[in-house]
Structures are given as C-alpha cells and as structure tokens.
Amino acid sequence: MTSRNSRLRAARDIKRRAKAPSTYPPEHCVVPGCELPTQRSASQGLSEEYCKPHREHLRAHGHEHRKSYSKAELMPFRQAVLEWYRLHQHDAPVRMALSRLEALMSSQGRSQDAYRQRSMSPEGKARNTLARLHEAGKTAEQLFLIVLTIQATQAELGPWGAPDWEAVQISKQAKRLRGAAGTHYPDGTSRYPRSEGLYLRHLGRMIEERASIAFGSDTIDHIRAQARPAAKVSRPPARPPRDDSRDELRRMEAFLGLFGAGGRTTIVGG
Ligand SMILES: [Zn+2]
Incomplete structure (x- = not known):
C-alpha cells in the first residue's frame, strides 16, 4: 500500500511530464479519421496513442468513441x-x-x-x-x-x-x-x-x-x-441501397409537378 505522500509526489511528477515539450515529431491519434495530435505531441498529457478528447472518452466509457449503453x-x-x-x-x-x-x-x-x-x-x-x-x-x-x-x-x-x-x-x-x-x-x-x-x-x-x-x-x-x-x-431501419437514376427521375417529376404540367407526366428515361 503506497502512502498518501508518495501518491501526491507521483501525481506531481505526472503533471510535470504531461506538460513537458514533446521531443518527438508530432504524431496523430490512432483513432481512424481523427486528425488531432496525440496528447504527448500536444503537450497535453502522457498518451502516445490518443488525442485528449479520445483519451478522456476512453477513461469515461471504456471505448474511444462509443458512448455507454443507453x-x-x-x-x-x-x-x-x-x-x-x-x-x-x-x-x-x-x-x-x-x-x-x-x-x-x-x-x-x-x-x-x-x-x-x-x-x-x-x-x-x-x-x-x-x-x-x-x-x-x-x-x-x-x-x-x-x-x-x-x-x-x-x-x-x-x-x-x-x-x-x-x-x-x-x-x-x-x-x-x-x-x-x-x-x-x-x-x-x-x-x-x-x-x-x-x-x-x-x-x-x-x-x-x-x-x-x-x-x-x-x-x-x-x-x-x-x-x-x-x-x-429499437434500431433505425436499414437504409435502402441508393439508386441515383431513380432519384433523378423523382426529382424531375416533382419539378414538373411544381409547374402544373397536369395529369400524368411521362418521362422517357435514357
Ligand atoms: Zn483522437
């Protein structure tokens, strides 16, 4: 069991190292798509893998970006x-x-x-x-x-x-x-x-x-x-596969409808 004093000393040491200037070339967070520098590279902490927001999310939820279960x-x-x-x-x-x-x-x-x-x-x-x-x-x-x-x-x-x-x-x-x-x-x-x-x-x-x-x-x-x-x-239904040509047709129909083309509009698709 460590004494309270030695824990306080360790905490001060961590604070000092967390603020120390980075000695490495800047490195990016390991989370895919995250462009932020790691805590170490930004002199914002000790992590050499994560940026500050991702590191804090990991501490609070046990995962870098997944929120706790609702x-x-x-x-x-x-x-x-x-x-x-x-x-x-x-x-x-x-x-x-x-x-x-x-x-x-x-x-x-x-x-x-x-x-x-x-x-x-x-x-x-x-x-x-x-x-x-x-x-x-x-x-x-x-x-x-x-x-x-x-x-x-x-x-x-x-x-x-x-x-x-x-x-x-x-x-x-x-x-x-x-x-x-x-x-x-x-x-x-x-x-x-x-x-x-x-x-x-x-x-x-x-x-x-x-x-x-x-x-x-x-x-x-x-x-x-x-x-x-x-x-x-409870999960949203899967999105139907995107069909651009149909979307285009529907947009054109709506457009013609707006100008009161009247009756049924026939569009000859290419
Ligand atoms: Zn990140």
Whole structure:
C-alpha cells in the first residue's frame, strides 16, 4: 500500500511530464479519421496513442468513441435476463454467485465519503464503492442481473476489440443504482465521485468475476436470441441501397409537378 505522500509526489511528477515539450515529431491519434495530435505531441498529457478528447472518452466509457449503453439499448436484454433469472434463480451455481457477490459487498467495511475517495488508489476506490453499495442496501441479485445484461448486450451490439468496455459498463450500471452513487451530507449537499478512470475497471472486474461462475456462453447466446427481436425494433431501419437514376427521375417529376404540367407526366428515361 503506497502512502498518501508518495501518491501526491507521483501525481506531481505526472503533471510535470504531461506538460513537458514533446521531443518527438508530432504524431496523430490512432483513432481512424481523427486528425488531432496525440496528447504527448500536444503537450497535453502522457498518451502516445490518443488525442485528449479520445483519451478522456476512453477513461469515461471504456471505448474511444462509443458512448455507454443507453437505457433503450439495454431494455430488451434486461427483459430477457429477467425471464432467464426467473427460471434459474434457484440453481446451485446461481446461488453460489449470489453469495460471493454478497460477500464482496459486505466485506469492505465502512465506506469513506466521496471527498476522501479522491485520494484513494484505484482499487481502494473500487472497494469503497462496494462498501457504499452495501450500506445503501443493494443486493447481490441486482449486481448479478447487471452482469448478465451487459454481457448479453455486448455480445449482440458490440463494440468489439475494447478490452475494458464490459467492466466499465458493469460498474457504471452498478454505481447508478439509486442511493449509492455518492455521498449525501447532512447540510443537504451531495458529492459524486467522477465516473471515470481505472477504478471503474477494477470495480467491474471484481463484480464480473464473481457473477460469471454461474453461467457460460450458452446462457449469453440464449438471452441474446430472446432479446433480438425487440432489440431490432429499437434500431433505425436499414437504409435502402441508393439508386441515383431513380432519384433523378423523382426529382424531375416533382419539378414538373411544381409547374402544373397536369395529369400524368411521362418521362422517357435514357
Ligand atoms: Zn483522437
């Protein structure tokens, strides 16, 4: 465990290096289509791969540009997960996963307030969030359903090739559970830890590891298949293939109609 002083010293060192002039020829962000220089090249941080906006999006969402799942995106998967859970909640592996999740939350001791959380290590922050969930009366069941929902949604909608995505989405959903997102002080003010950074990955991984003993990829495939018809509806219909010649004809018809050519207009196509 590192002391608070050595962490502060490390933080100052990072700040100094982040502002240091770039010693390399300027390099561009690795995200396709992004023209911005990397943080390092712009003297705006340490990243040698990403520009500042993409780096910050990655910290907050677990992907360079994909936004976190919306409620509407998750809904069909959530419904299918509840269906599955109704039938399997008494299975031995599910009971075991639930008791491990329960132990994970209840073994973290008393939570520190959101202000003190700021100076904790990423793992400490993750454990503190678990303690807060426990004190707010959140159940192992809630965490378990979140893991299944996120895994099934990711399997169906992607994004793929983003190793932190699932863990970050799981902890975002867990943190969002009502009453557990921050500290509420007696004077009526509230403080919420920023939802970004390494601790989201720690938190998501800890929860996912305990929940995942209860199901395999066949379960995820089953839930996906159940959710698919509803998931399709919420997406915009595919655009028909573009047909320029027809478009041109329709524009001409509309044009002639505008001038009151009257009756049926026949256009001889070439
Ligand atoms: Zn970029």
